[in-house]
Amino acid sequence: MLDEQTRSGGIMQSINGRFVGLLYLTPALAFVTAFTVYPFVQMIWMSLHSWSLITEKKYVGVGNFVKAWHDPQFWVSLGFTVKYTLLITPILMVAGFAIALLTATNMPLRQFTRGVVFAPVVIGLGASSLLWYWLFSYDFGLVNRALIDVGIMSKPVLWFGADANLSMWAVITSIVWKVLGFGTILFVAAIQAVPGEINEATMVDGASYWQRVRRITLPLTARTILLVTLVSAIGSLLAFDQFYIMTAGQPRNLTTTSVFLIYLNSFPYLKLGYGSALSLILAAVILACTILQIALTGRSHR
Amino acid sequence: MKAEPETRLSMGHLRISDATATWRGLAEHIFDGRTKYLTAAACVLLCTVMLLPLLASVLASLKSTTEAAAVPPTYFPHALSLDSYRRLWNFQAGLPTYLANSAGAALLTILFCLGLTIPAGYALARFPVPGKEFFFVLLLLGLIIPYQALLTPLFFMFVQFRLHNSLVGLAIVHTAIQLPFSVYVMRNAFEAVPRELEEAAVIDGCNSWQVLVRVFLPAIVPAVITVSLFAFITSWNELLAALVIMNKDSSFTLPLILAASRQQTSIGGTDWGMLQAGITISIIPCMAFYLLLQRYYVAGLLNGAVK
Secondary structure, eight states, rough: HHHHHHHOOOOOHHHHHHHHHHHHHHHHHHHHIIIIIHHHHHEEEEEEHOOOOOOOEEOTTTTTHHHHHHHHHHHHHHHHHHHHHHHHHHHHHHHHHHHHHOOSSOOOHHHHHHHHHHHHHHSSSHHHHHHHHTTTTTOOOOOHHHHHTTSSOOSOOOSSSOOOOHHHHHHHHHHHHHHHHHHHHHHHHHHHHHHHHHHHHHHTTTTOHHHHHHIIIIIHHHHHHHHHHHHHHHHHOOOOOOHHTTTOOOOOTTTTOHHHHHHHHHTTSSSSHHHHHHHHHHHHHHHHHHOOOOOOOOHHOO | OOTTTTTOOOHHHHHHHHHHHHHHOOOHHHHHHHHHHHHHHHHHHHHHHHHHHHHHHHHHHHHHHHHHOSSSSOOSSSSSHHHHHHHTTSSOOOHHHHHHHHHHHHHHHHHHHHOOOOHHHHHHHHHHOOOOHHHHHHHHHHSSSSSHHHHHHHHHHHTOOOOOOOHHHHHHHHHHHHHHHHHHHHHHHHTTTTHHHHHHHHHHHHOOHHIIIIHHHHHHHHHHHHHHHHHHHHHHOOOOHHHHHHHSSGGGGGGHHHHTTOOOOBBSSSOOOHHHHHHHHHHHHHHHHHHSHHHHHHHHHHHHTTO
C-alpha cells in the first residue's frame, strides 16, 4: 500500500527513479573505480613485471612471486608480523574484556574510566608511537628512569635496536595502551545489550558474579568478541607506523613488518613490480581474514 | 540495530545486588561493599596508567631546552618554558605550513567523503537502482582490499597525473580509506528517515534534489557529523600514505614532520622537547573533537566497526 502511494506520488519509485538513483550513485562509483578497482588491476599487471620508475619495465611472469618465495626477508617479515599479531591480539581481547566488565555499568567513575581508556584511540598512531619512542628511549626515557628508581633494574635497558624481542614487547606495550579502548568500548556495548532480566533471573537462582560472567555474559557477547578479535588481528597484520617510528625495522630488519617491507621495496628502492607482488600476497592474506569476518557477520544477521 | 550505550542504563546488576543483600545476609553485604572499593581502586589505577604517558608528554614539552635534554630525565619540569614550542614553530618549513597541510588534507577528505557518500547513501536507501546490492558491495571494496596494499599502484598513478606532493592527492587516498565506513553510515542514516516525510514533500511537488536538501539533509545531520569526525581523525593522523605521496619538506603533514624530526634537528641529536611539543599539538584537535562529539564517535564505532 505504501509502495502504491509512492508510485502514484511520483519520482522515487518510478522508471525515472532508476536513472536518477544511478546518477546519485555515479560519483562514488567513479571514485571507487578510479582509486580502488583500477589500481588493484594495475597492481596485478605490475606484479608480473620488473617495473621501476627509472628503468624500462620488463615482463617476468610470476618471477616476482618466485623471488618473494626465495627472499629470506619476505619470510622474516611475514613471520614477525604473524608473531606480533598472535601475541598482541589475545592481550588486547582479554584486557579489553576485563576492563569492559569492570566499567560496563553506567556509574560516574566507571563511565569516566571508560572515557579515559578510550582517549588514546583517537590520537594518531604516529603521535603515540613517537611518544612511546621517547618514553622507551635509552638515555632520555622515563621508562628506564622509573624502572631504575623503583629498583627493578640497576642500569638502563636498550629497548630499541639491539634485541628484536625486547623491541617487539616495547612496541606491544605502546599499542596496548593505544588501542585497548577500541575493544573495550565495543565490549561494553555488547555487555549492556544483554537483557537485564536474564541477569536478574540467574541472580535469584543464586549464581555468583563469575558464574554469571561465564554462563551468560561470555556466551551472549561471543559474536562481538569474535568480530573484534578479527578486526583487531587484521589491524595488527597491517602494522606499519609503530615499527617505522619506534624500531625502524631494526635490528637487522628483524622487526620489519609485511607492510613495512612493501614500503621499503616500492618507495625508497622503487622496485614497484616486486612491491606490487608483495602487496598482492598481503591483500590475499587480508582477504582471507575479511571473508571469514563477513561470513561470521552475515550468518549471525540472518 | 543502533546501540546507544550512553542512554541505555543497565544499572540492574548493582541495584538488584543491593536489594538481594537484605535476604542474603550480612556477610555478603560486607563483601559487596569491599568489591565496590576494589572496583573503584581498579578504576582509579587504570585511569592513572592511561593518563600518565599523555601527562608526561605535555610536561616534557614545557621543559626548558637544557632540561628536555637532561640524562636521566626529570619527571616534572623545574621551570615551565615555551622554548620547545618556539623551536617547533620555526622548524624547517615552519609549524604553520605543516598545520595548514594537515588541516587542508583533513578538510578536503571531509568534503570528498560527504560529497560522495551523501548522494550514494540517498540512492542506496531510496531509489530502485538496478543492481543496487552489487554497487553497495563495490563501494565497500576498500574493506576487503587494504589501502596499504594499493599504495604502490596509486603512487605510480599519482606520479603520472602529478598528484604526488599535492594535498588533493593525499586527500584522495584518505577518502578511499574512509569511503566504505562513510557509505555504510550514510545508507543507514537515510534508511532511518521515515518515508512519510519524503512522501509529503513529493506530493508538494518537490523533485528528488529538493527532497534531498529539504527533507533528508536536516534529518541526517548526526551521520554527517559522524562521517566528518572519522574522516578528520583518519586524515589528521595518517602516516603511511602521506609518507609515500608527500616527499617534499614543504608538503609534509604534521605526522610526517614529527617522524622526520626524530633524526634531523637543529640541536644535533633528537630534540626531545620539540618532539613532545609536536605530539601535544597533534593530539589537541583529536582530543577536543572527541570530548565535544563523544556521542557521535561511539555511535559511529558501534555502527561501522563491527557490523
